[in-house]
Amino acid sequence: MIHIPQLIIDLGLILAVAAVVTLLFKKLKQPLVLGYIIAGLLVSPNFKLFPSITDHENIEVWAEIGVIILLFSLGLEFSFKKLIKVGGSSSITALVQIICMIALGYLTGQLMHWSQMDSIFLGAILSMSSTTIILRAFDELNVKNKKFAGVVFGALIIEDLVAIVLMVLLSTIAVSREFAGWDMLLSISKLLFFLILWFVSGIFFIPTFLKKAKVLMNDETMLIVSLGLCFVMVFLAGKAGFSPALGAFIMGSILAETRQGEKIEHLVAPVKDLFGAVFFVSVGMLINPSTLLDYIWPILIVTLITIIGKTFGTMLGALISGQPLKQSVQAGMSLAQIGEFSFIIATLGVTLKVTSDFLYPIVVAVSAITTFTTPYFIKASTPVYNWLEKKLPPKLINKLAGYSSATDSIRSVSDWRVVVRATVVQVIVCSVILTGVSLIASRYISPMFASGKNGNWIPLIITVVTILISSPFIWALAIRKIQPEKTIKLLSNAKYKTPLQVLQLIRILIAMFFVGMILNNLLSSYVAFGAFILVAIVIGFNYKKLQLVYDKIEQRFISNFNEKEKMQEKESGSHLAPWDAHMASFTLSPDFTQIGTTLNELQLREKMGINIVLIKRGNFTIMLPQRDERLYPSDILHVIGTDEQLETFRNYLQEHSKQTPVHVSTEDDILLQQMEVKKDSEFVGKTIKDSAIRERTKGLVVGIERDGNRILNPSSTLVLHEKDVLWIAGNRKRLRLLAK
Structure with a gap:
């Protein structure tokens, strides 16, 4: 009889149970992550109705590899270029929320008489939201093209970076068992040093290496080279005294800047799915149902703290950053959950043996509850805003609107x-x-x-x-x-x-x-x-x-x-406006009934208030199409409007075609930018037509904010005044020159 290693038997059991459970969760339209966790509970020794795995040590090694691959994939999605583009609004929103939740989580743990280390880890765990859950909810609710979605995605990018910093700091605190400010400062300085060194050297050498080796690369070799680079950086991070996950994340973010970044992300996806499944199953294996029953009240308390704290913390951060009240409420109610990085931080506490046994299952239970509540909170965000608008004093509403407008204008830098x-x-x-x-x-x-x-x-x-x-x-x-x-x-x-x-x-x-x-x-x-x-x-x-x-x-x-x-001619195409005007993109279905109709005949601007500023047709790009331009199948329309106008346009497309209109990201050299007319500006006293803004920017003035009033789609004969805030859709470089 042939001997089969126990590891193979255990992996077979894990993957078989995970397959059945995740298919069930897919049918129920629930996150697969929760399915993996349930599968882990079923194959653990804590659940007696099913066979249990026995080779725990090898499964833990696979789970560690899973964390490395997960962080590598997150790095591929992260990209330092995205971080640069996030802007101040999302950064402030995320940082305020993180600070609030770390403080609130620590205070909650102390009030429940937990140890200091448990309280610190709880605060860090609660400060992280779930990218996977939010993306799924946004897709299901068709809100990806809403203005607040940009703030949420930017905040998630900042949270990913802060999570890496927190992992380093928590490791330092766990090892030293001290909370001295000097030790933490040294840890942060060391982290920043290695981040800069690895990033600068990585960007200098790796894209050049991939370019030189391009002739030798196929999908197989590209995958092997990418994973090889990942584990080399894991080794270097370990040598420098950091967690392996940090090295994986850094290498992923470096490769994300290369022209092969998206291809590598696609090739790594099956590997990530396999090892990620093992990791999340190992998370479920640590859950003891009796522990959940014993700690039912802490679970409920932490759940309430998570939902209420993250909602108000994010709202506060968004308001401080200059977001309008509506988008602040929507962003706050979207980020009210914990997810992937929370599990990784909780795993860190278990690995370092500094947290209590009850913390991990509590975190998993809170994640499961907040995952189910997230779509309902996103749906309820607009009604909640409408209720707040009626209840709050009009003076406060006006002050918030004025503050939002003032912070969002272009300011000259000395x-x-x-x-x-x-x-x-x-x-x-x-x-x-x-x-x-x-x-x-x-x-x-x-x-x-x-x-x-x-x-x-x-x-x-x-x-x-x-x-x-x-x-x-x-x-x-x-x-x-x-x-x-x-x-x-x-x-x-x-x-x-x-x-x-x-x-x-x-x-x-x-x-x-x-x-x-x-x-x-x-x-x-x-x-x-x-x-x-x-x-x-x-x-x-x-x-x-x-x-x-x-x-x-x-x-x-x-x-x-x-x-x-340069390869993709990729630029961010959506800059947000205070009255909710922003840019979104839609692909026309081949069966759209208005195919062949001119824009003049459709009267979209007159009927819905939207502006089509760009049409991408195959390899051709039509900037600011004229009124006699006709629509063709699979045209990608880049449209500017408010949330309500864009939703109306989406419904219009859906009514006139059998297929659901697809929202895509803007990838052309056009953006919606804000500019304040200064006292000494040449535009003062001129009409929009005489100012030649359209010719100088290859753009269009789509809105003006004047003395607290908002003018959408202004006439070309409108005279510009001092302190007018112009909203111009046009060429990025030309807009920058005009602003100077």
Whole structure:
């Protein structure tokens, strides 16, 4: 008889039960994650009616691999480019909500007489919302094209990044058992250092490597290479003292910036589904039904805290960020649940053995309850807003509307702030790279040759090579001109001359510090002092060569970072307006009854108030189509309107075709942007037509906000006044030039 390893038997049992349960959950239109958790409960020793798995240790290893693959996939969806595009509104919303829930969760745990560590982990767990649940609910309720959805998606991106930071901090607290601010500051600094180093080096090398190896790549090799890179970064993260999940997330986010990012995400999806299923089944295996009964009241209390706290925390953050009351209520009631990252943080507590046995099943139970309530809360958000609008004082409503409008306008940034910001970025990036080079040379390269022959020459050779590699970054740190045009302009003003000189002096001192640090780590003190002077002379005499080298390095990085955008010509196409006007996109069904009709005949603007600002037809893009433009099958229409207008348009498309209209993301170089007419603006006193805004931006003025009144689809003969806020749909680059 052939012996079958117990691991294979256990995996067969897990996958068979998971398959049956998830099919049932799919039929009931419930999240598959909950199905996996139920399957884990059924195959665990805590449930006696079914056979149980016996090889727990190997299943735990598979579950750890599942966490790594899940975080790698989340990184592929995350992308630092998305983080840059999120904007202040979603960032403030997410951070306020996270701070509120960490504090509220900790306070709740303490009031229930839990340990300090349980309370801290509870706060972190409750601060994370579920991307999977929200996406499913938004799809089912057809609200992806609503204005508040953009705020929610942006907040989820910020939550993903904060979750990574929390995992590092919680690991530090768990190991040290101390809550000293200095230790946490060191942990955050170490995390930021490695994030910058890995991201900069990853963007510089990996896209180039994938481009060079493109000829050799098929789907199979691309998958193997991607997972190989993932586990290499997992190893590096472990060596640096971080969790493996952090390394997986970072590599995913780096690969997301490459032109192969979407393909890699597609190839990794089946692997993620397999190992993710094992992970969530392992989550269910930790649930003891008797524990749930014993802690029924804490479960109900934590559930209420989650729903009420996350709703009001998100609302508060959205209002502070300048979102209107309606979108704040909708965003708050959308994020009132916990999900994937909550499980991962809870698993971290179990792995580190710092949380009590009851916390994990409580978290799972709360997640299950809030998952079921999420769609109902999203549906109820608009009626709740209508109720609040009637009950709140009119003065408060007007103040909130005014605050929202004021915070959402384009504001000019002073040249001084631009120069300081660019200088800080330059100093941080170069400092991280120089520190990384120094650490690699002194801690890894130098010890490898320490016991070899020619001991006096080896350190000198290593030092020379290290200085050669570091010299472009030393030059950039100390000498490179930052924002030269703005700097020259500021130098002509006596007010900024001395501060600029101080900034330059600080940069030179920092560069000198790094030269000294590198030499001191590799050479004796006396030799290092002499070498310091020599290095300074060499860098001074090779100024132009170093400039060329650094410029090439910088251009390579920028080219790799923007490679995906250049290939896809991808830009965000929806910027949000205070009165709920925003951009959405729809694909026309081939059986749409109005195919062949001109826009003039349809009278969409007159009937529904919407504006079609772009039509994408195959490989052709029609910017601001004329009224005699006809519609064709599978045209992608980019439409601007309010939530209600866009919903009316969607229903109109659905009524005139058999297939449901598909909402797609905007991927063209057009956006809806806000601009304030300044006192000295050339537009003051001119009509919209005479201002030539349409010609200069290849755009259209779709709205004006004036003295608290809102004018949608203004006439071309309307005269522009000082302090008017114009809403223009047009070419991104031209809009930026116009704003300047």
